[in-house]
Amino acid sequence: MQQAPVTKSHEHEDDNDEIDLMGLLGTLIDHKWLIAGVTGVFMAAGVAYALLATPVYQANALVQVEPKKGDPLGFSDIGSMLGKESPSTTEIELIKSRKNIGATVDNLKLDITVEPNRFPLIGEFVARRFKPEADGDVASPVLGMNSYAWGGEQLKLAKLELPQELLGKKLSLVSGVSGTFTLLDDDDNLLTKGKVGQYISEHGINLQVETLNANAGTIFTVVRNSRFNTIMDLQKSLDVAERGKDSGMLGLALEDKNPAVAIQTLNEIARLYVQQNVDRTSAETAQSLGFLKDQLPQVRKDLEKSENALNAFQIRSKSIDISLEAKAILDQIVALDTSISALKLQQAEMDRKFTPQHPAYRALMGQLAELIAKQNRLAKQVAGLPTTQQELLSLTRDVKVSTEIYTQLLNKSQELDVMRAGAVGNVRLIDTADVDLLSPVKPKKSLIVVIATLLGAFLGIGYVLFRKALNRGVENPDDIEKLGLPVYASIPFSSLQKVEDDKSTKGRGTRVTPLLASSHPTDLAVEGLRSLRTSLHFAMLEADNNRLMISGPSPKVGKSFVSSNLAAVIAQSGQRVLLVDVDMRKGYIHKMFGFEVENGLSDLLAKRCDLNTATHQTDVENLYVITRGQVPPNPSELLMHKNFTEFLEQVSANYDLVILDTPPFLAVTDAAIVGRQSGTNMIVTRFELNPAREVELTMRRFAQNGIDLKGAIFNGVEKRASAKYGYGAYGYYNYEYKSDSV
8 A cells, every 4th residue: 555655755766866065064064073173183193293203404506517618629610500409408417327426325325324213203303302512412311211312322334344135134233331332133133243443344244333422222223225226216316407498507406314414415426526527528638639649740741741842843843933823822722721631630530429420520521522622623723824833833732731730730739738737627516515404395394284184174074974975864854754654753862861871881781771751851852752742642543452563674763762751751641551562582671660671571471470460660650561571582473472462452451552662673573563463553763874765665564564654753863954854943952962872
């Protein structure tokens, strides 16, 4: 009979499955203290980290890279025509090269790291705030913990060489008395021991401690890293960038926890780079000088040969001077030959540096071809002169050209000699490394606190929304009524009942929990039960009998709380009420009234006691209780026996109302058996506990068993901003409400 409305309401629910933004906002408001708590914890953690974290400082230096003024043999003019890129790109890579960084590592022994053993979390913070009164002062151990370094400790190693198997391992150097020390491996095995200044060489370990200033027992962690890994790490941490496009100004930056180490390392990198640049320039000059010195003897021989030939011709032909026309042509030819010879020298030098396809090489060959073409045109003019003038012109030209070339080579050789002696390179160290001690680059305290706070808020909100997504419990009685099941009453949670339950739990269940209807009759939950009492009066007018069965879809919905307090409220109106604990497995109504569990319903049905013995008078007038009795092996069989039917008929005749508190309907079949013999059947659902599908399944099970389910009692209603339904309209704003605990 009830299947059709259930299916229809379910389809209606699916059609309206959408995100309720106002509901989500209300959920966040409901859990504002949880979100605020998580946010506060993360903010406090961020503040603690910002205060306790070791500051990192950045050293900065500035280098200027000037364009090269020219190759020793004058090739820069050709290269400048080709539009070369800024030299800064090349110089940056040279600064970060393994050659430059490796020399820095070797000179400063950066592959050896020494760290004093600090107390966890706060040790570094305490050590930074130690102010020595004199050089060499060391902080006293806190609470006698002398294995930790508390400030002022210093260890400097002049030499440390280890076997391959110990590279990268954390070794422990323990300070002793009077400058003694002990070196242990990572398993605390003794490697060696000695004294400050003593050179130790044993078992493949070469060690010399230059300085050791610490309390006896203080531990230092010593690591000898591989040279390659140290170079790679330093390359990653070194930042080199050009300041302004094509400016030639290179900024160098290096971060380190120790500002002195950062300054020393960066200065050494810059110094080695400048020195390498000077050496490179000097080497180029020396190479060009060697080339010129190889050419000078041959040019000298050519000059002497040309002079001898000219003298011999003049003696033989008795001709001394050449004509004015020939002299003009001669001057042009000499100039061309000199230029061609200079270009050929450049070509010989470029053959060692470039391939014929290189743009600079091709440009040189273009100039050379142009000069040779001019030379050929002048040669045609010479052919028109008399034979004697032609020969004299040729010999004179050879002498003058050889003289010009020899003079140029000799001058260039002397210039290169001077350049080699005073080579300075094309880079300048403008600013040496320095550090701003007042403003460490890390940690960025304000940013860390902001990020930690935002992360805490994000996680808090995420947790609340995630829990909300997992919890599909009904929050609105309208959702139950959409399933076709009327809600007879919504019962708010009682914080007073929660307090009493907590006391009972702490007393391990030995303490009797007073009925809320008796101890706090003005509580909102009791008012809700009074409203239920009125609704039941009219609902049961057409019932076949005066029996009211109260069940629930699942455990912990508060049906025993509802049954017992509803019975008390109805009894207070003057009706004789019998409350029967039908949950013979886990019923605990006897604890609520302070009765013994023996001589209850199971004993009555098993004929171990009679009805008078099983019935207990309570402190509430007109209210009687029958407990569950001893746990039987077959509760369902006892309920199906005729003894139970006879029991119900007998008590129905003796009382105005019989309330039957049964186990959860979806868990066991007891409620189905009892429901067939009850005139009115109701279920208790709990706020945020029972999903709509679970309520729907309960309704379907009732219908399948042929039981008429009258309605539902919505228990444990919370005052929520996210809930569309509440009880704030009643005006009771002085109470705090949460879900019921029973």
